[in-house]
Amino acid sequence: MASGxxxxxxxxxxxxxxxxxxxxxxxxxxxxxxxxxxxxxxxPHLGGNPSTSFMLLFALMAGVVGICSVFVGIMHLRAWxxxxxxxxxxxxxxxxxxxxxAFGFVCKEIILGGHRGKRLRILQxxxxxxxxxxxxxxxxxxxxxxxxxxxxxxxxxxxxxxxxTAHETDKSDDITETIS
Numbered sequence: 001m002a003s004g005x006x007x008x009x010x011x012x013x014x015x016x017x018x019x020x021x022x023x024x025x026x027x028x029x030x031x032x033x034x035x036x037x038x039x040x041x042x043x044p045h046l047g048g049n050p051s052t053s054f055m056l057l058f059a060l061m062a063g064v065v066g067i068c069s070v071f072v073g074i075m076h077l078r079a080w081x082x083x084x085x086x087x088x089x090x091x092x093x094x095x096x097x098x099x100x101x102a103f104g105f106v107c108k109e110i111i112l113g114g115h116r117g118k119r120l121r122i123l124q125x126x127x128x129x130x131x132x133x134x135x136x137x138x139x140x141x142x143x144x145x146x147x148x149x150x151x152x153x154x155x156x157x158x159x160x161x162x163x164x165t166a167h168e169t170d171k172s173d174d175i176t177e178t179i180s
Contacts, residue, residue: 026063047115055105069095
C-alpha cells in the first residue's frame with residue numbers, strides 16, 4: 001500500500017473520482033427512474049427487463065449515500081485523525097455495500113437479457129466503476145492498520161506491542177491544567 005503523504009494524496013484523488021462517479025450514477029438513475037415510472041420503458045435510451053426497477057432504486061440509493069460518504073471522507077482527509085476515520089469508515093462501508101447490491105442487480109439484468117438502452121448500459125458501467133473505486137478508497141483509508149506511518153494513527157506510541165488502543169491522549173486537558 002501507499003505510505004505517508006502518498007496515501008493521503010491517493011485518498012484525495014479517489015474521493016474526487018468517487019464524487020464524479022456517484023454524481024453520474026445519481027443523475028442517470030434519477031433520469032431512468034423518472035422515465036420508468038412514467039411508463040416509458042420503450043424509450044430508446046432506457047429499455048430493460050423485470051430487474052431494471054430494482055437496479056434503478058439501488059443505484060439511486062448508492063448515489064445518494066456515496067455522495068454523503070465522499071463529503072464525510074473529505075472532512076476526514078482534512079482532519080486526518082483516527083476519530084475522523086471512525087466517522088468516515090462506516091459510511092464508506094455502507095456506501096460500498098449498497099453499491100454492491102446495485103451491482104448484483106446489474107449482473108441479474110445482464111443475465112436476463114433483453115433490450116438495454118444506451119443510458120442504462122452507461123449507468124451499469126458507472127455502477128461497476130463506483131464499486132471498484134469505493135473498495136479501493138476503503139483500502140487506502142485503512143492503510144494505517146498495516147503501517148502506522150500511512151494512516152492517521154491507529155497505534156499508541158507508548159504501546160510497544162502494536163495493539164490498537166481505543167483512545168488518543170488529549171493535549172488540551174494538559175494545557176488547561178497547567179494554566180489553572
